[in-house]
Amino acid sequence: MKNSKLKLNADKTEFLIIGTSTQRAKLNGFFPTHILSQSITPAASVLNLGVTxxxxxxxxxxxxxxxxxxxxRIRDLRRIRRVISLSVAKTIATTLVSSRLDYCNSLLYNSANKDIPKLQSPKLFSKGSHAFSSFFSLRGVLKSLHWLPVHYRIIFKMCTVAYQALSYKQPAYLNSMLTPTRNSRQLRLTSSNPLYIPRVKTKAGTRDFSVAAPTVWNALPATVKSEGNIVSFSRRLKTYLFNAAYPP
Incomplete structure (x- = not known):
């Protein structure tokens, strides 16, 4: 920090120890600790770039x-719902609600099955008026909006980040986590450029980018992965996931 001409503010410093309760208990003897004459202990949660x-x-x-x-956002939208058209309401909802659901959602990959549906549950929108909550909870209307379910939105984000890391080598630290599978002999699957998936022993390990990104990437058809730029890739990827989420 000194080399970067930064100064630590002890009053605003928080740190977090991530692990099971048994693992965290082994470190209890090291706390509280002192930083710049301030006594601090591990926090139960911390906020980093808008993510808790x-x-x-x-x-x-x-x-x-x-x-x-x-x-x-939905309560605010309910207040003006009577004076705006349905198309305007859809645009506002997509801008304010959909964007919030998408923010850093790749971090939620392979999270507990009971937690992710909360973001998609019709109860999420039950605070609005009856007409507006119905608009959000109907699967057919969500399909007409071309909104992907939350689970597929997470996969979409993970795939686009992987595409950028592979195609543009940026960011470098993510690109270094993606390694093509090397086979001693030519196989048909090699034409789809599969990525190596490291072996892990815990479910938490499957959420690491080095494991999650190759997993979702390898599941994509070659026609999607072969797109030449991020715009066409995103368009074809969304179409593929949309058809998977809403089969005919």
Whole structure:
């Protein structure tokens, strides 16, 4: 920090220890510790770039805060719903609600199955008027809006980040985590450029980018991965996921 001409503010410093309760208990003897004459202990959760990280690394608090944010936006939209058309309401909802659901959502990949549906549940929109909550909860209307379910939105984000890391080598630290599979002999699958998936022993390990990104990338058809630029790739990827989410 000194080399970067930065100064630590002890009053605003928080740190987090992530792990199981048993793992965290082994470190209890090291705290509280002192930084610049201030006594500090590990926090149960911390906020980083708008994302709430918790000590169990399950993002339950972040999901709850995202739902509350969506409640707030929908309540505001309900106040003006009578004076705007349905098309305008859809545009506002896409801008304010959909964008909030998409923010840093790749961090939620392979989270607990009981937590992710909270972001998609019709209850999320039940705070609005009956007409507006119905508009959001109907699967057919969501399909007409071309909105992907939350699970597929997470996969979409993970795939686009992987595409940028592979195609543009940026950011470099993510590109270094993606390694093509090398085979001693030519196989048909090699034409689809599969990525190496490291072996992990825990479910938390499957959420690491080095594991999650190759997993979702390898599942994509070659016609999607072969697109030459990010715009056409995103368009074809969304079409592919949309058809998977809403089969005919």
């Amino acid at each position: 990280f918790d000590e169990n690394f399950n993002f339950k608090q972040h999901i709850s805060k995202t739902c509350r944010c969506c409640f707030y």
